[in-house]
Amino acid sequence: METTYSAEELAAMPDRIAATFSNRSVFVTGGTGFMGKVLVEKLLRKCPDIKQILLLVRQKKGKTPRQRMEDTLNDPLFEKLRTMRGGVQPLLDKMTLISGDASEPDLGLSPADRQRILEETDIIIHAAATIRFDEELKKAVMLNVRGTKLVVQLAKECKHLKLMIHISTAYCHLHEKLLEEKPYPPPADPHQIIQSMEWMDEATVAAVTPMLLQKLPNSYAFTKALGEALVVEAMNEIPAVVLRPSIVIPIWQEPIPGWTDNINGPTGLLIGAGKGVIRSMYCKSNSYADYLPVDVFINGIMICAWEFIENHVKNVNIVNFTSSAEIKVTWSEMIDAGREIIMNRVPLNGVAWYPGGSMKHSRLYHNICMVLFHWLPAMLVDCLLFVLGYKPVLCRVQRRINKGFEVFEYYTNNQWDFQSDIAQTLRKDLNPRERQEYKVDAIGLDISRYFEDCILAARRYILKETDDTIPAARRHMxxxxxxxxxFRLCFWALMLYWLSGWVTPLFSSTATPTPEPIPT
Incomplete structure (x- = not known):
């Protein structure tokens, strides 16, 4: 039986993980992405004595790095932190914003900024990557492979480097049905791939992409495997760790349960089904995917940094952060839970069709349902919108759904397992306070409550649907x-009528025909 500690007893215990970052400078790439935002928030909230976060931020849509970071810090994700620290400015004071781009040569750094990183960095966390599965291969290589190579080169020149952490993925060696915590040969030579992509134009790259990918389903898996290989190659020269998270999903516990800034993964699936635009999926309903809440993975990053730097655990070089060893949620269980939540607890606004549909094991049956319940309603509604003078939208939505299904079906109709011995062993070194504040286990997880938090957060922060509209959404539901x-009654009535048109002549043909009158 687990011992229960009071708040005073926990507060008296040391926080050795936060102490690891005390008076140290951390260089972070990808800090404005989904995972990067949660990382920056956790570092600033749990490590008040951190010296600085050197944050690589590119200019985007006419906004400077500072403007982009101010927008990020005003996100609801940072509300708790802003309250603790007294606004945005104290948070900016802990940051050194460096203008650059991980997909550009030399990371787009000025000589002065590069020198500052080399002089001041203690820890590097490389999280910048494109996670689009359908990304053009050249763009994916420039960011996921060349960008990683440039960060590794930077790490080799840092004067006070204690550790470089590279964020890979558990789904980058898809030919391995059991992914162990060890390096694997890359699908190609990453250095040669970088060189070839630098001189080839987009048309040539598109032509050779199928040959390069071979059996890999997309550019994401290919380039993440190449990037990981570059870090493994450099482990003899620099202190480096490769972390492989599985599918990273919304926050479980803190600072906002269910928070996310995108609709990738199961969140998008639940929203699409909840809005009534996803009615059929081709999927093995009894199979499962491996998911990992983003706050759990960020805790894992900080724990690994502590183990490697302070405890000198040098065999922690490749760590799989996965959840299926402890908890497995099948696709059917996830969809059933999401349907119950959206229908009864957290309905969405503007539902196009009552949430329903199902997962199909037959490709033919799925295709028929796609025509009947996806494409025909979309075309009918778009025609009506056109007649009324509005812009047609549903066919465009269905094309995006179909594109997503192409990726979805590969991962849902294949099964992988993951070894996570190191990640589970790391927990044993934590004291009770650290186990609570840097949670990396599934103890206390309520799947139904977690999905409800995800849907409610998506409703608030992505769909911008306020809580006061929930009663109206229930009535609409x-x-x-x-x-x-x-619709179902009419559909089956028409089906019976259509079938009767075939059945009635069939039975009537067995009756004795009435003889025709003999002409006089």
Missing amino acids: KVMWCVDVM
């Missing part, structure tokens, strides 16, 4: 239920 029942 009841109306859509009635419409759905009427």
Whole structure:
């Protein structure tokens, strides 16, 4: 039985993980992405004595790095931190914003900024990457492979480097049905791939992409495997760790349960089904994917840094951060839980159709359902919108859904398992306070409550639907239920009528035909 500690007893215990970052400078790439935002928030909230965060930020949409960071710090994710520290400015004071781009030569750094990184950096956390599965190969190579090579070169020149952490993915060696915590040969020579992509134009790259990818389904898996290989190659020269998270999903516990800034992964699936635009999926419903809440992975990053730097655990070089060894949620369980939450607890606004549909094990059956319940309604609604003078949208939405299904089906109809011995062993070194404040286990996880938090957060922060609209959404859901029942009754009535047109002549043909009158 686990011992229970009071708040005073926990506060008296040391926080050795926060102490690891005390008076140290951390260089972070990808700090404005989904994972990077949660990392920056956790470092600033849990490590008040951190010397500085050197943050690589590129100019985007006419905004300077400082303007982009101010926008980020005003996000609801940082509300708790802003309250603790007294606003945005004290947070900016802990940051050194460096203008650059991980996809550009030399990371787009000025000589002065590069020298500053070399002089001041103690820890590097390289999280910048494109996570688009359909990204053009050249763009993916420039960011995921060449960008990693340039960060490794930077790490080799840092004068006070204690550790470089590279964020890979558990889904980059897809030919391995059991991914162990060890390096694997890359699918190609990363140095040659970088060189070839630098001189080839987009048309040539597009032509050779199928040959390069071979059996890999997309550019993401290919380039992440190459980037990981570059870090493994440099481990003899620099202190480096490769972390492989599985599918990173919204926050579980802190600072905002369910928070995310995108609709990738299961969140998008639940929203699409909840809005009524996803009615059929080709999927093995009893299979499962490996998911990892982003706050759990960020805790894992900080724990690994502590183990490597302070405890000198040198065999912690490649760590799989996965969850399926402790908890498995099948696709059907996830969809059923999401459907119940959206129908009864957290309905969405503007539902196009009552949430329903199912997962199909037959490709033919799925394709028929796609035509009947995806494409035909979309075309009918778009025609109506066009007649009324509005811009048609549903067919465009269905094309995006189909594109997403191409990726979705590969991962849902294949199964992988992951070894996570090192990640589970690391927990044993934590004291009770650290186990609570840097949670990396599934103890206390309520799947239904977690999905409810995800849907509610997506409703608030992505769909911009306020909580005061929930009662109206419930009423609308009841109306859509009635419409759905009427549609089903009409559909089956038409089917029976159509079948009777075939069945009646079949039976009538067995009767004795009436003789024609003899002409006089």
